[in-house]
Amino acid sequence: MVWFMEGICVLPVFLVIWSSSTFLISYIVALLRGDVDVIFPYISDTGTNPPESGIFGLMTTIGAFAGLATIFARYKYVEKICEATTRSRLNRIAFCFGITSCLGMCFIATFQETQNPLVHDIAALTVFLSGETYIILQSIISRRMYPYWSSRTVCLSQTFISAISVFASVTMIVCGVLVKSSKLHWKIHNEQYILHVVSAVxxxxxxxxxxxxxxxxxxxxxxxxxxLKVSVHY
Known part of the structure; x- marks a missing residue:
């Protein structure tokens, strides 16, 4: 059997490939049409104008459901091996944050940045804050599951990724707040250009x-x- 067909590995594999493709495809289409600059648009900027807005919206929505399925699978896995423990309660809290993040992705896909900026910005903030909380809580859960149900490599990898995302999130939010303009095209001589690039990166x-x-x-x-268990009641 191919490794990604073992168990339910296909869920995270599909999620990673699909989500990465969503970012890159919409960026390439927007770049070829001249709707964004090479260095460096916000991800939402690449899905603002048609036809890339349609591509971005559709692929992001599918990615949100793939994320939901993966988050649910992780939740059931931890629930099964950590019943009646503090990890189980922490797992439920993490699951709620994960669901919230996926819901925010659906709003991002539906409400474009230039058409509904308030809704879009609130949804984006929800995605990042909820997603950040989710991966931090899951990192803690994995650490508490070590060494019987989680490996040292997984714990270190999750901690490393969480640390990077926390630092980048703070930088993104701080620089993004300081940038007053929401235009799609920036020149190096524009005021706040550096802040925009740092926030976008x-x-x-x-x-x-x-x-x-x-x-x-x-x-x-x-x-x-x-x-899936189906029960029919007459």
């Missing part, structure tokens, strides 16, 4: 950190199967 780092965090689930998911 930080957003890309945070987004890919979130995405590749799910790669750390692969080793665990090889041992997991989920079954």
């Amino acid at each position: 930080s957003e890309w780092i945070v987004s890919f950190a979130f995405v590749f965090f799910f790669f750390t689930y692969i080793r665990e998911f090889k041992k997991v199967t989920l079954k």
Whole structure:
């Protein structure tokens, strides 16, 4: 059997590939059409104008549901092996933050930055803050599951990714607040150009950190199967 077909590994593998493709495809299309600059647009900027807005919206929504499925699978895995412990309660809290982040992604996909800036910005902030909290809590859970249900490599990887995303999130938010303009095209001589670039680069780092965090689930998911039970009541 191919490694990514073992257990439910296909969930995080699909999520990582699909989400990465969403960012890159919308960026390439927007760049070829001249809707964004090479260095460095916000991710949302690449999905503002049609046709890339349609591509970005559709792929982001599918990615949100893939994230939901992966988060749910991780939740059930931890719940099964950590019943009646503090890890189980922490797992439920993390699950709620994960669901909130996925819901925020659907709003980002639906409400474009230039058309509904308030809704879009609130949704983006929700995604980043909820997603950040989710991966931090999952890192703590993995550490508490070590050494019986989690490996040292997974714990270190999750801690490293969480640390990078926290630093990048703070940088992104601080610089983003200081940038007064929301225009799509920037020149190096523009005021606040450096702040814009730092904020945009930080957003890309945070987004890919979130995405590749799910790669750390692969080793665990090889041992997991989920079954749907159907009960009919007459």
